[in-house]
Amino acid sequence: MNAHFSTDSSIVNNIDENKNIKNNEIYDNADDNAAYEDKHMSNNQGCYLSSTILPKHEQSCRFLSIHTQDDLCQDNYYQEKLLPLDIFKLGGYNLLSKTNRFDNNKPDSLYAAKHTLIEDEQLSTEPHPKRIDIKILTDDEKTHASASPDFTEQAIKDSSMEHIEQTAQTYPISNENSIKKDIGLKSYARSSLCNTKYYPRTLYRDAIKQIDIDSNGLFKKYVLEKMAKDLKRRNLLESSIDLSATYSNIRRYTLDKLSSLLNDDLIDSDVLITPGMSISDLRLTFISNKYFFKKLRDNCNQIAEDTRATPSDCLSHVFQCRIIFNISNHLNSANTRVKFYPQKNKFLQELKELIIDTISNLPNNIIYAIKNINQRNIVNALFSKIHGVLISKLLIKNLKSLPNNENKFSGRFHDNLNLLNDFLAKIGNLVRVSCIFHDGVFLPNESTVEKLSKYILSDMYGIPSVVHKSLNLCDESIHKSQGSSCNIELPSESMDPKREKTRNDCEHAQVKTTSLIKNTHQSKQHIITKELNMRYYYKINLFTADLTTIYETAIKKINIDNNKTFRNSLLKKIGSYIASKGIIESSINLSRTYSNVCRYVLDKVSPYISNIITTTDTLITPGMSLSSIKNNCISNKSFFEKLNKKCEEIVESINVIPDYYFSIIIQNYICDSNKSLKISQKKTKLYPEIKSLITETISNLPNNIIHELKKFNQSETVNGLFLDIHSVYAQKSLIRNALLLFNYNKLPNNDPIANLDLLNNLHTKLLNQVILSPILHEGKIFFPGESTAKLLSKYLLLDMYNIPFKFHKKLVPYKHISDNILMNDCEKNSTTLINTSDNIESASLAKPVLIPHKSSKWNPDLISSSIIYEEALSLADIDKGDFENSFVDKIKNYSTVKRYSIKKEEINVDLSITYYRIKNYISKILQPFFKKIEERIKPVCNMTMDEYRLSYISNEEFFDKLRKFCTKTVTGIKNISDSKLNDMIQNSVRLEIKEFKTIIIRSRRKILFRSDLEKLLTRNIMNVPEMIANAIKLIPLDKFLEKQFTRFDNMYVDNSSLLKSKSVFSYVQKKVTNDHLLNVLVDKISIEMIDKAGKGNSIKGTVMRKIINSYMVCNKLSTYKYIRRLIREDLPTLDKIVDNIMIIRNDKIEIADQETKCKILDKLESHLIQAAIRSYNESCVKKYKSHKSRV
Template sequence: MCSRHLRNDFTVSNTPARKSIKDEDDKTITEEKVSCKIQNTTNDQGFGYINKGELCQDDTYQEKLLPPDIFKLTRLDKSNLSNPIDTFETTKPSTYRAIKRALVEDDPPSIESTTKRVNLKQSIDNKNEIKKNINLNSYTRSSLWHTKINSRIIYRDAIKKIDIDSNGLFKDSVLEKMVKIIKRRRLLKSSIDLSPTYSNIRKYALEKISSLLNEDTIDLDITITPGMSLSDLRSNCISNNSFFKKLRENCEKIVKDLQLTPDNYLSHVFQWHIIFHLNNSSNSTKIKLHAPKYKNLSKLKELIIDTISKLPNSIICEIEKFDQNNIVNALFSNIHGVLVAKSSIKNLSIFFNYNKNKFVNERFYDNLNSLNDLLEKIGNIVRESCIFHEGVFSPNESTTEQLSKYLLSDMYGISSKFHKKLKLPAKDMSKYQELMDSIRLDHNYTKCPIADTPMKKEPQIPESHPISETCTTPSEIIDIKNEKTEISNSYNNEQTATTSDIKNASKPEQYSITKEFNIKPYRRINLCSTEFRSSIYEDAIKKIDIDSNEIFKNSVLEKIGRYITIRGLTKSSLNLSQTYSNISKYLLNKVSPYISDIMTTTCICITPGLHLSDIKNNCLSNNIFFERLSKRCKKIIESINVIPDDYFLNIIQSNIYFSANERLAVARKRNKRKKFCSEVKLLIMDTIYNLPNKIINELKKFKQSELINGLFLKIHGIYVLKSFIKNLNLFFNSNKLPNNDPIANIDLLNNLLTKLLNQVKTSPMLHKGQIFYPGEYTAKLLSKYLLLDMYEIPFKFNTKLKPQKNIKDDILVSDYEKGSVTNAYNGMKSSLLRKTMLIPQKKSKWSPALITSLNIYELALSMINIDKGNFESYFIDKIKNYNLVKEHISKKGKINIDLSVTYDRIKNYILGTFHLFLKETEEEIKEKVKPTHGMTVDELRLAYISNEKFFYKLRKFCTEVTNRIKNGSDDTLIELMQYYIHLETDIPKVMEMRKKRRIVFINEIKNLLIINISNAPELIVNAIKLIPGSKLVEGCFSHFYDIYVDNESLLKAKSLFDYVPKKIANDHLLIELVNKISLDMINEIGKKNSVGANSMRGIINSYIVCEKLSTYKYIRKLVRVELLALKDKLADPIMIMRNDKIETADKKARNDLLNKLGSNLIEITIKSYNNLCFKSYKSKMGNKN
């Protein structure tokens, strides 16, 4: 039951007192509960309330008052005295006097009713800090470091107090089921006690969201800053949007699961006995009755669902009613008589764990300097801590020094007598920041949100959320067309114009183009995941309205109208959503490759300073993309037009639904479905024809969250562009390591880190709905994380990765230029190539999904870097007359420019050009490059390099392509030139390249393509020489347990793995058993309330199929028959590789291979049949409920 808020911020509640439940799982609650009575305080030391007339009004003084707790006021505003006050009691309206009296009575005795005078001298000493001197208790060693500290306990406490069954519906239902016994025993209905059930529901809710409450990140948005009042602390807990968003998502999922859960699964929540209280003048007795548990389970389930669905709002209501003790105990812990913020204790605890072995087996007297150094670090953390003493303060220097010494003694067991020898130096925030960064990186720890400024703030939307309240930065762009520079100076407050007209009334006049972000603790991410490849335009296709004019729907109604009339169905309830969904998937499969191809040369303009609304407009106004897509759509329509109508039969849904229980089956009536094929084909062609316009219409409807998900990815807690991840994968493919040893490749990794850092620094990132460049610290940390992700390097090596100071991009490029590639290969030690490192790790499981078949020539092509030639020199020569460039060259003598986007596009264009050719020649390559007995990895490499037939065709193809580029007039090539050029000046600037300006470089773009395509055969040869042996063999072999087996043999086995489970599923004897087994499982669950995996397998295998064979024995028999057929298929020699040497499998190895294949096939088939039985069981349980 929630409290009501009045206009002047009073809180009125008529909720009856409820018993809180004990959280047995949280053993730290009793240790963390502290008293809020702070000793040894005087009026001069604290802040109180004084009359306005008593304040000094001189210019040198300010009113510095501790804001009152709006939830604990004792007076009402006079303007509201005559207004009636709402209450939840409908039978008796509340009055002002009653409310006032209740509020005064609820006030804790620690809050004084008299006013206090503010110590103005103390409050104006430092406008940015509110400090307090606290007298600490006598020193006694604390064991707080051995307990888990968190501020999430406030949400646990709130859940323990939420009101269950506030409307009494569940209570009425229980009473209704017991009406006979109540009348017979003359019990009072009002005396029923259902508190054990309510308590169990609270525990059930806590258990269900325990994983969320245990997350370390959910309390990061509860910021505590000096100057906060109790109301501010409460508001911060309530406005923790990040937590409540996750909570609502979890609750929705839990509710969906509960709706599918059988009622009897929740029987443990209902109390065993129902108690009635009999009170009279002489005694008070309890009557226990057996609870009619199973009669009330459906209502109990409804109550649990209702409680969990309302959980976020219930938690907020309870926190609003918390008193000072509840809030302070949740957010602060008592250390030596001082209430210190738990976020600060968390930092101190991490610091202790980081340095706990500092003085092992050493005497403190011999390490006085080290102790003072540790004391300084602890002092810097304590200075930034917040303490509670009738408000939130920072400790003053005296308190800081004394508390720091106490904490040092707690950590290392130093005697308090030793404190006199220790001295705390002056404040040094640089060391504090260095310390916290070190802890954060080396201990996987995210810094707690201690605010940078100690001034009081309003509760903020979490910074990690990308669409929270925005601030503005300019897009520093140079307009080449008008040959003028538009620069924003971040060091003054002058408002400057930018090339994009961004209007926002709330924009400040001072801007910053870079920003430091909060990066999450490191957790490896698969950067090659398919979710990173989709574009916002593909997301829009998934949402387009198929058959918006309902032509197809009307056609269907016309063709099946007779059946609808006979069955008495309603035409308006016709549901064709499954067919529309199938059409949407078909469209996506058809169009996605073309969208990816177009996006390689067409970018969406996203630069620092842009807001989400500007980015959305850029997506809508991407005319080049939509023009090209329109041309592609016309070609797709032409190809679909020649496809027979019957091809689209599978797109039409098998059953046409009219309601949840009414459907018209067309699955078995092929001719009936055939009637719709031509209409489906026309619908697909019509949708594709209008696809560009439909995409635009859907993009206009996109919400901010959908826009973010379409363009950005959250990598390590930061929203980065999907295009950046795409380029990152190209970077990875172009810079493979010779082997998997990070120590041996540390120099190369540091060089790669430097190049990656340069790319990250100029990659736009989203924060609070606006685009920024990452700051120096963010860029370095994110670059390390990405390098660890790309090369799968263990986290412990992150400390050895250090960017080089003077390295340039071309240093890394030169390592892969044609000459360097050759030299690097020739300089390799032969022992490195012959080193036995190709023995795969032995795995207990194998599946056909592990079969790999790389195109080695395509892999080699992706590794080569672009030969830049004189392109950069030519470009600088063309722009050197512009004012900004001329000015920079006159000062520095040269200027560096970033053309990496152009080079990436050129490389993507080349890869796309060669892709079809390599696919067409793939079978010829397999025929020519065949592993033979006795061949080594070096000889296999040589076979790829000496494939003259392939290279002859490749050179011929290259000549055709270069002639087409040279003699053609393809204006789309100019799109390979990037739109924005980053100038590496003192203050980073961006140069805009309009189309008319880019045309100047069309010939140079063509020359770049011609040079690189012409040299492709030689570059591929040199790249193959550098491919690691473990990667090279994947062109012909795949891992199979502890050896490599040729792909041709494994693919034959794969066909059997696909066929046998289907055969088992269609075996008439096994199909008949499925129904019996599922019924047996239901009976078993009725006895045990649950069924384990072993029990399920026991039930399945307990049946005899035929010839005294149990279920699993019968399945094994069927599988072995098929294995004999596989043995005949594998008559050709099976090639295996061990110890870097290829050989023909002998009889023993062959039998071992077949045995392992048989074991895997039997296991997969039995598992498939188990799943079939379990699905049947679930289906029957669903129908039963």
């Protein structure tokens, strides 16, 4: 029996040899003076045998290295990194002593003598219980008294635990259990809550690690029977066999299979703590956790079935590599250790049965383990030590859910006392109702609440302890009276005037806090308003604020492939290939594929949800509870009807897309707990299935959203509907409407002073929206008070138009404008985007989503002929690897560098010029390849922009050719001459140290870096396919489209159609240039311009063009009309050449209808005429200048 210590130095636990899960370190080596070593192969048993000397009482087994840590990267669109679980990395357990003693040198903690644990006896419920002095139980002393009957009944009946703030209001704590205790806290020292774990379910892991494997000894007996001949030959005792490594591996296998369940946040929802509970009561909360054990039994049954269907060979890693027999030597203090290396296959079938038996009986074994688990583990599972106090882990969990506002204070703590007191009150409310463990389970008294709350406030927001004296936490009675004051009825004339106070120095605006309810006749609607403390103004970028709707948040939580259709199809088509590689089918992880499907679906429906939500947003009124708001979201019939219609349209558009476009959504690697397998070459068989999975997910999206919304807790509901703006939780719909108002009312020249009237008008409109938009405060819904609404609307206006705060005094709303006028005016300016849903969708979807930022004269020579892959390579970054570190090591002999290396200062070098040259070198190598293999993706009708970009990334044919080319290129790197490699290294390198220095790299020294350059080139050339794929994702959409589409008259038209028209342009230009009649008139027109200008005088360009275009050619036709007639003769040719024209509309590629095609051809005709006339004008001007120079 050895003493084992957990990662917390205060927790000590004695673990039985058969139950202990050992460290990753392996103690197989005996003393240096080994007695003998006998190695031979037994022909009968096939065992490799060796023996060494083992010190007495030394453990003889260790873990097998089951997991390997590989970084598996998705080499296309979605990058994945699948890492094995690390739940057995128990390096924190240190073997500190061979005896069962505590370390007295450790500081006082929960388990030190200063804080003795209470035994399994129910605490007295008197208000001031006496201190109970009891001894700490050892493993041999397992006395567990019965739990208190009242709590037992409650623990069985309760099935879930609400949020702590709600518990504080609704969960009644009886007087007999209201045990409060004063705890003397030490002086404040900063503590990090981020590193504190708050999951009680860790006790279940500990219980699994301590379950007894092979309790009936059948597996051990079977192993001994198979090794009977060896035992007899070596005269070994059966009792000396050590199978603890196999038992440990079975526990590890079990934990690995149950990792998803043990990581579920809901499994500890039934674990409740109330004042007055004994440790037996705490123990019973884990044993009576109905939700966990129901889930556990379901999972165990499934795992047992999967294991039974798994080939025995796949479980060979569970059986230990060697079997050890420990022979006691009475002559000295050492043990002789005899090792056998048997053939595993003869034990695997029985091992499989042992695993199945262990998993099947796991629920009962866990209950038994918890009943016998050390008391310290129970306390440690429910409480954490913060500032010397063992506080409930549930409190830590709720504290972490509070918003982090540390960056809002900017060091001005004394200027923000009101805001700090507000946060302190929230923390105090949580601390008051949270249990502490101090010789028992108690509630903290008011003095402890205040002090601990201030400490936690400092931890969370970085507030120095000197500010504590300036903070005031109202006691519980005052808090309750303040909470009830919100319900006082006041006549409208008794309202306190709101005061707005601005401090110029610190730009601080503060409003006096009042709470008000206007109650009219019972039949009239209640109007509930509330004034809030708003902190001083700081700029917020509203355009990057998280305005994700609650429905989009629900989509992210949807369970993809719930009926396992895709998974079953995968196993059916490539299951034999997977099994041949030794991977267990039942444990395959497809989470990356499901995540990609969810992301794809969200990208498809998000634009439509944003449009639909504008008119079908959830109705929120003052006085509503958060649960009522959530129910309104679920019962939003209008929203779900429109979403269902859009989903049907999306499914129709996806059906016409080729299956291979979705290949990138399938992960390249599949893996179980032990191995990973690349399936890139097998994905073609799964293209129809992944497409079917996507369409099925979109078709069922409304129902799935409703299902997920029902599971939302209060925090998720709040985050989906409200946004913290200037310390006010405002509706996201308010921010959307404010941004909509901004988009339709841009300031000319961005000058606020010149547009003061417009800003005041916008302020009035925005104020009207704010007044009618409910806010959330302390879990209740209110309308903002008048002063709060004015200040918030002013802040929003400053944010949107980027106006300095000093300008805020000039913003005064027009009080004489009535609400109706404001609403009508707002509707007019926003083209009824707020009130008419049909108009919204038609207005937003009828116009092209991708509109060129600026219009310019179109030129057919500007049509892009470059390749998107070549463009992506130019945007990719060089993979530096360890080149810079190696470079610094090789220049340490320089005197400048040596001086700083002696001081052990960090030295950074600027090698940007070298990287630039390497990038150019790689581009030149690949340029012939790009020219030879021009892989252009043809746009498909109804393809979205994301799908179009995705088609380039998933072009496996191109990337396969590119990989082969890169492999061939890398083989020739060693043949590159030294001079060419030397030219890549820059001559001067800048050192980024305290003082910027530059060193010169001579040519003779550059040869030292040849091997590093070869590695750098090899790595980057081999990574070119991945670099290109990743760079394509980052190319701005307008730049990406210009490689296949061209901005033409406020729309995007495909280049292939425009290139066809380019040939007509060339022909028309040539026709005008060669026209005999026009050529004859050039001299006459130039002479007329000279006569009009007079001798020695110049003529304006406008006059020149007028003379040229109006000059009569024949039959009363001017040059302009004559050229236009020539061009129109060839327009039918243009119509025949340009057949189907592809355009982009509504973020989709479409074939232009006849009307749009006619408009495009008309514009092409206009451009043709203009180009031809411009060319003829230039000829005449050139001739004019030639004649004038001779005069």
